[in-house]
Amino acid sequence: MTELSADWVLPVDAPPVEGGLVRFEDGAIVSVGPGRAERHFANAAIVPGFVNAHSHLEYAVYAGFGDGTSFGPWIETHMQRKGILERDEMHAIARCGVVDSLASGITTTADYSFSGAAATACAELGLRATVYLEVFGGSAEDAQRQFEEKLETLEENVLVRLGVSPHAPYSCSLEVYAWCLSLGIPVGTHLAESANENDWLEHGAGPLSALATVLQPPTGLRAVASLEPVLGPDLLCAHCVEVNEVEIALLAERDVPVAHCPRSNALLGCGVAPLTALRESGIRVGLGTDSPASAPSFDVFEEMRAAVYTARGRERRADALSATDALRLATAGAAQALQMDDLVGTLATGKRADLAVVSLAGSPYHPVEDPAAAVVFGGSPDRVLEVIVDGKTRYQREEEVKWQEVRSIASAARSRMLVQQP
Ligand SMILES: [Zn+2]
Structure with a gap:
């Protein structure tokens, strides 16, 4: 069982939970509600991926x-x-x-x-x-x-x-x-x-x-x-x-x-x-x-x-x-x-464990009045701390450097398109 908590959890199909906890196992969400995990994200929101x-x-x-x-x-x-x-x-x-x-x-x-x-x-x-x-x-x-x-x-x-x-x-x-x-x-x-x-x-x-x-x-x-x-x-x-x-x-x-x-x-x-x-x-x-x-x-x-x-x-x-x-x-x-709402799109028991952790620290919307507004207006990719797909961590902001090679190979292809353009 994996547990993550944050100052806010936004299930989307239910009201935001202040001090919320998401638990998942075998790639599926087991529970969403109030609580605190060992891995707690302060000044952040957990949203559905x-x-x-x-x-x-x-x-x-x-x-x-x-x-x-x-x-x-x-x-x-x-x-x-x-x-x-x-x-x-x-x-x-x-x-x-x-x-x-x-x-x-x-x-x-x-x-x-x-x-x-x-x-x-x-x-x-x-x-x-x-x-x-x-x-x-x-x-x-x-x-x-x-x-x-x-x-x-x-x-x-x-x-x-x-x-x-x-x-x-x-x-x-x-x-x-x-x-x-x-x-x-x-x-x-x-x-x-x-x-x-x-x-x-x-x-x-x-x-x-x-x-x-x-x-x-x-x-x-x-x-x-x-x-x-x-x-x-x-x-x-x-x-x-x-x-x-x-x-x-x-x-x-x-x-x-x-x-x-x-x-x-x-x-x-x-x-x-x-x-x-x-x-x-x-x-x-x-x-x-x-x-x-x-x-x-x-x-x-x-x-x-x-x-x-x-x-x-x-x-x-x-x-x-x-x-x-x-x-x-x-x-x-x-x-x-996409006809995938049985699998993804909200944080709810039984859905796949697809979620993103968004830092709100230092954003103009922090301290938080409306957590959805804080995510929508205050959020950006550089505030995305961790992304989990099907229960597995697939991206962490602190490890961004490990993707440099992927980005530079793609960038070389762009150069070639620019140089050889008709
Ligand atoms: Zn298109």
Whole structure:
């Protein structure tokens, strides 16, 4: 039996416990309540490990590529530079992405993987993940070939589940979506991320036209309507920025889960997703960091703050998203969106022992008035002291130096992309 305690424990599905104790055994939580363990974290909070509803670990060193260009040219730069990499470099970058995620307190990630390297990296370094292998194109047969090629070198284990990701409605046909959904494994896509996407799908126009040779032909419909025949509870949709009232109602009616990525959407100039309307319609929403290719980092604290800023700014209401609700989006909400809430997302008896210890010492929110606000507004990766996945310590701040080699190999791959860029 392992016991950890802290000045605060935030179970998320129950009120914060001042002077709380978490006990776990064989990777599962045995109890959560008041108490003090031999290992007590003073001036700190124990929270459920964060569940990242949308990531690309393989883009961990892509920060700033195409910054300041619109969605079409940005994705073009991204594709050109990615094309330079060898498989072992993609793997090295994915390992760096895993370390960055763990360092941010993330214990589960929903990763859309171009090469499959993310699955290997998660298994090696102990990050729980659903890894959705990306497929592109118009033909189900071709998608199956891409999927099986990526699958060949991969194995599932206790932490890593494999899924499939038809990339987006402008890069995959409905036939491909239907084939993916027929596999009975997790399926995730990008949906309604930008106005550029709707311009292409509806009119064959806009900046995405530059990529016309690799895109699906226009459907004459907006993004959500383009996917209408396949929308359902098993299709995780990242972004959903360009959705109107009627489209939100359709997503809600079909119980389509959404990954909300406010930093990525803002930085690419795509807009601000209507988070309040999505939540009020009953849609399962989780928070996603996306990747440094669009958001600058896997920093889930920054993502929670961005969710608060953008929701309150968009709605012009200070109560549009509370710190408690932001924390829920990054834990229990994301777990529900991934259909993993039986395993993770809260600190509760019987759930897997996935947790993060966040120091609050010296933050502007300490001494603590509202512990959720202290974590959301005062937290940052350099305050994450320890991260436990499935009962095992996978990251400790005091041992950060041991990850230097992982980071420097990934950094060399970034240098090569910059030097050899077309
Ligand atoms: Zn993405």
